[in-house]
Amino acid sequence: MDFITLKNITKTFNGVDVLKNINLKIKEGETLGILGRSGSGKSVLINMLRGTLDYKPDAGQVIFNLAICPDCLAVESPSHAGEKCSCGGTYEAKEIDFFNAERKEFASIKRRIAIMLQRNFALYDEETVIENVMRAMSDENDYEDNLYDALDLLEMVQMNHRITHVARDLSGGEKQRVVLARQLAKQPMMFLADEPTGTLDPQTAEKLHNTLIEGVKDKGITMLITSHWPEIMNDLADHVIWLENGEIKEEGEPEGVVNHFLETVPVPEKVENPEIGAPEVQMDDVKKHYYSIERGVVKAVDGIDLTINKEEIFGIVGLSGAGKTTLTKMLIGLTEPSSGKIEVKLGEEWVDMSKSGPLNRGRVIPYMGLLHQEYSLYPHRTILGNLTDAISLELPAEFAKIKAIHVLTTVGFDENIAEGLLNKYPDELSVGEKHRVALAQVLIKEPKIIILDEPTGTMDPITRVIVTDSILKARKELEQTFIIISHDMDFVLDVCDRSALMRGGKILDVGTPDEIVKQLTADEKEGMFKN
Template identity: 75%
Template sequence: MKFITLKNISKSFNGVQVLKDINLELNEGETLGILGRSGSGKSVLINMMRGTKEYAPDSGEMIFHVAICPKCLHVEAPSKAGEKCPECGETLELRDINLWDCDRLEFNAIKRRIAIMLQRNFALYDEATVIENVLKAMGDEGEYEERIYKALDILDMVQMNHRVTHIARDLSGGEKQRVVIARQIAKNPMLFLADEPTGTLDPQTAETLHQNLQDAIKDKGITMVITSHWPEVMEKLADIVIWLEDGEIAHSGDPVKVVESFLDTVPVPKKVESHEHGAPVVKIEDVKKHYYSIERGVVKAVDGVSLEINEQEIFGLVGLSGAGKTTLTKMIKGLTEPSSGKVSIKLGDDWIDMSQPGPLARGRVIPYIGLLHQEFSLYPYRDVLGNLSNSISLDLPAEFAKIQALHVLEAVGFTSQQVSEILNKYPDELSEGEKHRVAIAQVLIREPNIVMLDEPTGTMDPITRVIVTDSILKARDELKQTFIIISHDMDFVLDVCDRAGLMRGGKLLNVGTPEEIVKQLTSSEKEDMLKNQ
């Protein structure tokens, strides 16, 4: 049964057209997959379907064919027409509603029945427990005990039942992402929108969550629209796929055929050739980071890690969410101190102990270390040029800062034409993939000795990922930089890293070539999955 119809939808921001005459139909219970490069219009289309007012179309119609209660305006999917309203008992009537040209009450009624999960959005109640976050999403309907059991079932579904009473702020990025998904499932939507829901998760967790979406959304007949950079997601979940290119539907139809066409455009990255490394510049000696939590007891975030990283080396840290990778990089940066052990960074001829505060200790090194957090943010009230020029220094000539900004934006994959288009844009005018590349540029423009990137490709399409891979290799060669990269993207690790280390449970299990570590990670994941069955 027809559910959503888009007719000649177009949208522009500041004179730049981001959607051009989009026409498509989505049936009830179908899953629509959206492919496309960063900035192709995927997120704009999803936000428009959500009813986000900033994304209202300039022209065209977005028609929802729904069953609506004439008395209380409760909305259900169209197949429910003729049934009794679960709110007031009236008979639901079939109606076609143009979302962007309808009564305000009808608009809000439809919007309440749509759940959305945005890229890199960890919007949770930080001080509340995991289960409290899910309960808040459910509302107050029904018996409290029933809601508790339903919340526990959902958390088990997304493999977060072991974190039920943990405070949200203490979770890793991947764990937060799973709680966000649980909150959206708890709303029992008629339409589920997912914009790169697993972009920053490790492969095992991502595969599990894709299965969760299959079980909890698709198999229950809930209509879903999903964007993803994982080709297998399109092939597994989507019934129909559209490929957006510069705001237009370049190709649509069978998921396998559309994905193949899209991947044919992905360039082959330059492989890491044998690169001559210098002496060690990072020494980690039996480092531990333990802390006590009332809810969790003693938490061993990092537990006895020893490691050396060489000058001009690209070193990858891989492992499941919560393995301790991010905590370890924060200690290298000097953002947190180890409970025991020692982290030393070489600056010139001196070794600096990063546990020692002050301008003559770690204060000397911090300016030479660049870090891109997984939960990065840009200055919202500065344009792209302002975000980058402020990262260098306010004392430098404006023209110099602009030249540096142009250079570094091209280094992270923007063409010269794209650079001129985005330079004066503000962050809320960029796609998530564009924001991510600007954030990487913020780090690189400072020309640090050591660059640490936490999930640098989490929101990137395959084409942009290859460009960033080449950019990192180029930066290493030209600027003689050392890179420490945290990633769940195994192809990226294989393409860009010289060595890699596998972490699990706060421990560094092994260090070797990327190929050796990826094989061990895969086998370890299989073992974990067997243990959890």
């Protein structure tokens, strides 16, 4: 049964059509996959179907075929027409033009739509996991019923072992699973998932996929899921559309559409036998221990010895929770080591990064750049402002523009598109485009040591290859050293010269990426390869 019909949908931002004459039918209980590059219009379409007023179509209609109770205006998917409502009324079939509906009908529909957004965990940080889930439940239900329902949902998302943990202490993958439980607690008639696994390691992503199948797809809830990863389309979708430049380029069975999309992905070119310099980063017996009420002493980093050389592209790999991000925070001075020594070479002098102040690590930090996996841009500055004055890069106006366009093309934007981005604001970009701008923000200052924490999280396969090439090019032309934190072993194989394998806060081995692959356990292979 048809549930949603999109008729001639066009959406324009600042004179640019981001969706162009979209015509689409979504059936009740169907899982529709939306495949495409960053900036193709996926997130715009998802936000439009969510009912976000800023995404109201400039032309065309979003038509919902619903069952609605005339007495209380409760809505259900169309197959419920003729059934009794909890208020005592009877659901009646009705076709509603979503953005032109009466205010109360619009609100009733929107309440029955759940969404998981990219890089947005939307949790109450100071509350426990179980409290977060119960907050999403109806106050009309009995407290005890809500409690047991919440426990069932947390068991489904494999988070029942964390029910009393405070949300801020969870890993990114754990937070994402709690968000999923919260959204399912709303008992939606439609579930929207916008790149829900973009920043997760493949093993955690697989758990989330299974929960989406069990908690959404198998329950007959209509689902739309956007992704630039073909594996997600094959695993979850019944029907797939491929968006490109705001238009439906192809639609049909997942396998056929996915294969055609993959044919457009280039292969990165890796430089053989690059010239590597002398040691530039030295870590000796570095430890970071902290105390948790629930877990006791946590050894996030436990006795690391590591040397990274000038102009080397060095990968630190491991599953979520291995200690990778904590290690890099200590390297750049964002957190203090519990013990041990971290030194970075500046000119001919070694500087102790564990010592604060302008005469110690303060001298080195201006020559280091960090792209954190939870990056953010300045929302009230244009992209040009984000790339220049917002990061204290003071340049003459014309030179700033030229340099900004150059660095945007380096991270995968076409030159004409890059120029058009300069006067836009971050909220006008897709999450994948913001990710590339954040990377450009790091590169434009031309630091000598660049730390990239999960740099491929929200990048489509084509942009991923472009960024791989840009890292290799930057190393050669600007003599930069890259430290890449990743659970994406395919990316590490493409770009890194050497890698360290972390497990339980320790480094198990250091070698070429190919050598590291041989040291991976079955779980690590499953968790660090997308295929």
